[in-house]
Amino acid sequence: MALTKEFKAKDIRETLAATGMKGKNITFLDDFSREQILSLYQSAEMLEPFMRTGTNLLQGKTLYTLFFQPSTRTRCSHENAMLRLGGNVITEADPLHNSSAAKNESLYDSLRVTSQYADVIVMRHPDDKEALGAIEELGSNGSPIISGGYGHVTHPTQGLLDSYSCYRAFGDLENATVVISSPDLSRARSGQSFALALAAMGARIVYTGTSELRTPDIIREKLTRMGARWEEHFDLNVKQHEELFADVGADLVYLPGCSVKKDDPNREDFMKKLSNHYISLEMLENIKKKTGKVVGVHHSLPRNPGEFDMAIDATEHELYFKAIGFSVAIRMALLAAVVGVN
Structure with a gap:
């Protein structure tokens, strides 16, 4: 490796910013380039030592997990990740019975409301067309939404x-x-x-x-x-x-x-x-x-x-x-x- 003017200690904030994912919905991975995904990998590698001890990178931020289908690994690992980052978690693992979806609230309305409570949402939904339609309708009126699995096509x-x-x-x-x-x-x-x-x-x-x-x-x-x-x-x-x-x-x-x-x-x-x-x-x-x-x-x-x-x-x-x-x-x-x- 040749010495260059840019040589310096690693800064995870710069590596995270290089992903280009800030404020973005994560739906299909072809939305991101090789360099952006590689920056995410590099960020993850920098965070591996903190998987148990934790860090305060997202202190004061809140994750809302909204899962219309059963999940162990996807939901729990995201919740664990947010807690390890020093953030908070609101979880809804059975929205068809425990949320206003049981009272026929639309997915768009649910997402617009819960966006007021959280900085980011991770959602799993059985119908990819309904999920993607609600997210498109939401536009800039909600928090970024990470797909925890939509229908049969994207996870x-x-x-x-x-x-x-x-x-x-x-x-x-x-x-x-x-x-x-x-x-x-x-x-x-x-x-x-x-x-x-x-x-x-x-x-x-x-x-x-x-x-x-x-x-x-x-x-x-x-x-x-x-x-x-x-x-x-x-x-x-x-x-x-x-x-x-x-x-x-x-x-x-x-x-x-x-x-x-x-x-x-x-x-x-x-x-x-x-x-x-x-x-x-x-x-x-x-x-x-x-x-x-x-x-x-x-x-x-x-x-x-x-x-x-x-x-x-x-x-x-x-x-x-x-x-x-x-x-x-x-x-x-x-x-x-x-x-x-x-």
């Missing part, structure tokens, strides 16, 4: 966590190949947001799914517009998946999990197709013998029996639990970037 905070975990594991993602594997790519919102983050960082993306449940057009269009390196494979069996992972030089296989609820009539069909995407420890060991490569396995969680071999938990291939260790730092960085630090 940017999960995409940032997954890509940050890869950045910490592999470094420069331009050299990484990530396989996104699901029998239903049409409803794999965490996988699709991960793909957008990977595309922004220059990684190679390999999809494998079923031909009748492909990646939504909105994501395909975004990837194409971004000039992403991506390809698709369909209707492979377990052995063919093993060969694919070895042939493409996969660094990581990502499983977006099942968004089909227990009472959904399509769940049985999903679980049947899932057997073709099963990852065993033996498969990973075979690939290592063939290529010399340790292929990581990542999952958005919660996981279902039959998705992959639980023996992977205790091996070098496991990333899904390790990623939770990075979740508070990346969400501390995201909240600080969106709210802004003086």
Whole structure:
């Protein structure tokens, strides 16, 4: 590294400002450049030492979490992150029963009201069109809103966590190949947001799914517009998946999990197709013998029996639990970037 006039000690305020996220809604990750996302990663890395001890970067600021769907990791990690930043949290985990939504208040009205209480909102909503419509109508009349998952198409905070975990594991993602594997790519919102983050960082993306449940057009269009390196494979069996992972030089296989609820009539069909995407420890060991490569396995969680071999938990291939260790730092960085630090 050459000595330059700009050489000086790191200042997290400058790194957060370089994200360009202050005051912005976080909806789709193609809204941000490689440099902006990299600045967010760098901010998160600077905040990792404070995940337990805390800091006062957002003292006096308030986060409102509004979750119309169940959540453990997304909601709790954002709340934890805000508290570690010295801020405050108002949480609503069941708005259809506990808020004025139960009295037929519109989502627009709810967001305009709660914006008076909070500096930033993290929202999860089952209908992406309703959520995006309300946010567009709100415009500048509300606090910035971070998507904690809208419908089946976007979950940017999960995409940032997954890509940050890869950045910490592999470094420069331009050299990484990530396989996104699901029998239903049409409803794999965490996988699709991960793909957008990977595309922004220059990684190679390999999809494998079923031909009748492909990646939504909105994501395909975004990837194409971004000039992403991506390809698709369909209707492979377990052995063919093993060969694919070895042939493409996969660094990581990502499983977006099942968004089909227990009472959904399509769940049985999903679980049947899932057997073709099963990852065993033996498969990973075979690939290592063939290529010399340790292929990581990542999952958005919660996981279902039959998705992959639980023996992977205790091996070098496991990333899904390790990623939770990075979740508070990346969400501390995201909240600080969106709210802004003086």
